Amino acid sequence: MKRILVLMSLALIIGACGDKKEKKGTEGTDGTAALSGTIKVDGSSTVFPITEAVAEEFRAVQPKVNVTVGVSGTGGGFKKFSRGETNLSNASRPIKDKEKEACEENNITYLELEVAYDGLAVLVHPENDWVDSFTVEELKKIWEPSAQGKIMKWNQIRPEWPNQEIHLFGPGVASGTYDYFTEAVVGESGSSRGDFTASEDDHVLVQGIAGDKYSLGFFGIAYYAENKDKLKLIGVHNGEEVVKPSLETVKNGTYRPLSRPLFIYVNSTSVASPEVVEFVNFYLDNAGELSKDVGYIPLPSENYRAQKESFKTFVESNK
Incomplete structure (x- = not known):
């Protein structure tokens, strides 16, 4: 009986330690919830410098999230996006009708967000x-x-x-x-x-x-x-x-x-992932300053705020 009680006590201690370990690291470096996973972005070489600058800053806040940014051109990026291969697509023009049709064929809906001028x-x-x-x-x-x-x-x-x-x-x-x-x-x-x-x-x-x-x-x-x-x-x-x-x-x-204008497009299926939601909000919060750093022209502040609201609605409607 004593042996059973000792084993039970040990199990409780180990479990408590495990809980502490799990709780440690639930915050990012700026106090936000720590996240993990991979975010795939591809598309325009023109939008690449802004997205890569945002990704670098985001990695400092969320080091366990792997953000990859490819350069296939706007058209090449939309091909991958329409097949569900990427979470976000960089674009230096609005999406074309044939690209919209490709998305529809694969049941992919999306949100267009302006990030800067060029x-x-x-x-x-x-x-x-x-x-x-x-x-x-x-x-x-x-x-x-x-x-x-x-x-x-x-x-x-x-x-x-x-x-x-x-x-x-x-x-x-x-x-x-x-x-x-x-x-x-x-x-x-x-x-x-x-x-x-x-x-x-x-x-x-x-x-x-x-x-x-x-x-x-x-x-x-x-x-x-x-x-x-x-x-x-x-x-x-x-x-x-x-x-x-x-x-x-x-x-x-x-x-x-x-x-x-320059754009990013967000895949509706991706907003089920908290790291994608966090990244897009981070993008809209920082695109103005970072676009200037890499030689582009920021949107007015109210435009970024309005787009954050649009994104919030988009996320809620795709839960």
């Missing part, structure tokens, strides 16, 4: 001393589908420019940046000449433009901010004046038509 930068080599600005019409003349095999030299744009080949660089066709640029400049999303060096990796485009005196390319302004010493930023005529992209000109709307 300006598309038009760039040349630093030794280019003949271009100081473009009109939208000139950019269209260079990039429209009918330009392929015909508009090949700089002096075909302006006679005083060099009789040298233009070497073009731009995001790949799966990129939301490509979609936005072609819509804003050519007039139809996804419509352009095909004889240019394309990459979903903006660092590849930076290297290409920086290594060729006769180059011309475009991508999101944040990647220019990281590589100012290697590239020359060109202004675009907005119909009234020549404007270069900056925090101020994108925010006040004078850098048109090459400024746009």
Whole structure:
């Protein structure tokens, strides 16, 4: 009998210790509940710097949550998202009808959240001393589908420019940046000449433009901010004046038509996971400050607050 009582006492002590262990670590480093799990994000290379910055800050608060951020381009990200392979999708344009249909086929509903504004930068080599600005019409003349095999030299744009080949660089066709640029400049999303060096990796485009005196390319302004010493930023005529992209000109709307909102999309099935809910709320709380840090333009504070409310409703409706 004594032996049984001793064993029971030991069991109670071990159980109590176990409870203490479990309770230890139920808070994150900032006092929030400690969470674990994996959050998968993929999509736009343009939105990547903001999401990665948010993920780094979130890891400091929730070290047991593994946030992975891939770069498949906006279109590639939506393909994964529509198959339920990711929790969030980075996008530098709104979701297209065919992507909505793919989500519907797989019973995936979602919430679109704006996280920042971006300006598309038009760039040349630093030794280019003949271009100081473009009109939208000139950019269209260079990039429209009918330009392929015909508009090949700089002096075909302006006679005083060099009789040298233009070497073009731009995001790949799966990129939301490509979609936005072609819509804003050519007039139809996804419509352009095909004889240019394309990459979903903006660092590849930076290297290409920086290594060729006769180059011309475009991508999101944040990647220019990281590589100012290697590239020359060109202004675009907005119909009234020549404007270069900056925090101020994108925010006040004078850098048109090459400024746009950036998004994340949240999968409805993912909000059953508390770590995803915590991450999205953390994102909306910190996107304003962190978007500035990586070269983008924050939304007004009230926009982030309104979107937090929308997200709260979305979570409650998908419980």
